[in-house]
Amino acid sequence: MNVRAFTVVVAIMLLGSACSDPQAYPGTTIATAAPSSTTTIAVAPTNATTTTLAPDPIRVVVIGDFGTGSSEQYAVASLIEAMAADDPIAALVTTGDNFYRDDIELIWLDPYGWVDETGVPIHAAWGNHDIETRPRIELVAKHLRPPYRWYASELGEATLVVIDSNQVENEDQLAWLEETLAASEGLIIVSFHHPAFACGHHGSTGSVIETGVPLFEEYGVDLVLNGHEHSYERFGIDGVTYLVTGGSGQKLRDIRTCPAGTPASFSWDDDRHHFVLLEIGTDEIDVTTIAVGGTILDRRVITDR
Numbered sequence: 001m002n003v004r005a006f007t008v009v010v011a012i013m014l015l016g017s018a019c020s021d022p023q024a025y026p027g028t029t030i031a032t033a034a035p036s037s038t039t040t041i042a043v044a045p046t047n048a049t050t051t052t053l054a055p056d057p058i059r060v061v062v063i064g065d066f067g068t069g070s071s072e073q074y075a076v077a078s079l080i081e082a083m084a085a086d087d088p089i090a091a092l093v094t095t096g097d098n099f100y101r102d103d104i105e106l107i108w109l110d111p112y113g114w115v116d117e118t119g120v121p122i123h124a125a126w127g128n129h130d131i132e133t134r135p136r137i138e139l140v141a142k143h144l145r146p147p148y149r150w151y152a153s154e155l156g157e158a159t160l161v162v163i164d165s166n167q168v169e170n171e172d173q174l175a176w177l178e179e180t181l182a183a184s185e186g187l188i189i190v191s192f193h194h195p196a197f198a199c200g201h202h203g204s205t206g207s208v209i210e211t212g213v214p215l216f217e218e219y220g221v222d223l224v225l226n227g228h229e230h231s232y233e234r235f236g237i238d239g240v241t242y243l244v245t246g247g248s249g250q251k252l253r254d255i256r257t258c259p260a261g262t263p264a265s266f267s268w269d270d271d272r273h274h275f276v277l278l279e280i281g282t283d284e285i286d287v288t289t290i291a292v293g294g295t296i297l298d299r300r301v302i303t304d305r
Contacts, residue, residue: 055282058156059087062276064095064193064227065127066249069106072273073249075292077111080275084118091155092120093278095227095245096127096165096193098144102135108143122146123153126164127193127227149173152180156280158187158222165194165226168207177212181219187285187304188221189278195226195244197235199258199265202228216240220305223278223285231255231270232289234298237263239305243287247273267298 061080066073083089092115101107115122124144131137140146149164150173161180163173181188194205196213205228216224217238227246230253235242242263247270255270272291279286289298 055156057279057281057286058090060091060093060155060278060280061089062093062095062191062225062243062245062278063248064225065097065230065246066094067097067099067101067107068249068251069101069103070249070251072292073107074111076248076273076275079290079292079294081114083277084114084120088118089120091153092122093155093160093191093225094122094124094144095191095225096125097129097227097246097250098124098127099136099139100129100250102133102139104139104143108139121153123155123160123162123191125162125191125193125227126166128166131166150176152184155189155278157282158189158280158285159184161188161190163190163192163212165192165205165208168192168194168205168211174211174215178215178219181215181221184219187223187280187283188219189223189225189285190216190221191225193226194228195233195242196224197237197242197263198226198229198233198244199262199268200229200231200233200244200255200270201253203256203259204262213237213240222302222305223287225276229253229255232268232272232274232297233265234267234289234300235263235265241287241300241302243276243289245274245276245289248275249273267300269297272297 099107122144124146126149130140151162153160163177194208196208197204221240224242226244229244229246230250232247233244252270255268274289274291274297277288277290283304285302287300288296291297
């Protein structure tokens with residue numbers, strides 16, 4: 001276990017659409033995590049050489065299916081806040097279904113107001129419940145501030161690509177996705193709501209498998225983040241790791257027997273609310289899934305493809 005991961009564990013132990021324009025949101029701005037800088041050290045005195053050090057990994061938290069106002073949502077938020085106070089996080093990524101209700105105090109400002117206060121950038125994906133009502137669309141746009149329905153941001157040494165799986169077959173989005181993936185170098189993370197592969201209440205999403213999965217494989221995507229299922233699962237296929245993380249507040253649902261043809265599930269849990277911690281380095285992502293109470297549900301190191 002590296003020092004940063006050990007710090008996370010110790011800190012935890014100490015704690016005991018529908019929109020008329022489907023793409024643009026006027027008045028919002030693109031929120032990106034501050035890029036990690038490369039440190040240069042000059043070794044003196046004569047014939048000095050320059051050594052370039054790799055930037056330290058950045059820490060990013062991922063939550064999904066959380067905005068309910070439940071005690072479980074508050075427990076997850078409190079755990080993340082305490083962890084971030086011990087070692088700051090560079091960004092908060094969501095996998096959608098951010099808000100199930102329109103009471104912004106209950107579902108966001110009370111449990112996650114500290115995110116705005118500390119200036120942590122938010123990279124939110126749109127879930128199906130986020131677009132159920134016009135007021136909810138406006139709340140997501142105002143408080144989570146996704147600049148568009150699909151967009152890309154830098155997370156340290158990785159590129160984060162966020163798409164809207166409510167309209168996964170949208171031709172403009174697919175063209176943008178392929179262009180963006182083709183131009184990305186190094187680590188690539190893709191985030192959206194409806195999972196490519198899942199064995200829960202909803203199951204795998206055929207339209208994502210048909211339109212998205214071939215692009216993820218072709219362009220070397222390293223990690224795909226999804227929600228929608230109120231549980232945790234990790235799959236791997238053709239070098240791509242798929243995480244289903246939709247247990248950050250909503251009532252959990254049982255995972256069922258995977259249908260024939262579903263990739264092997266390497267890890268799963270449907271009993272505990274959780275979040276995911278990403279430690280993103282130059283060429284690898286250390287993924288740790290942490291449940292309320294501090295239990296580590298899963299851990300995986302993903303190397304740049």
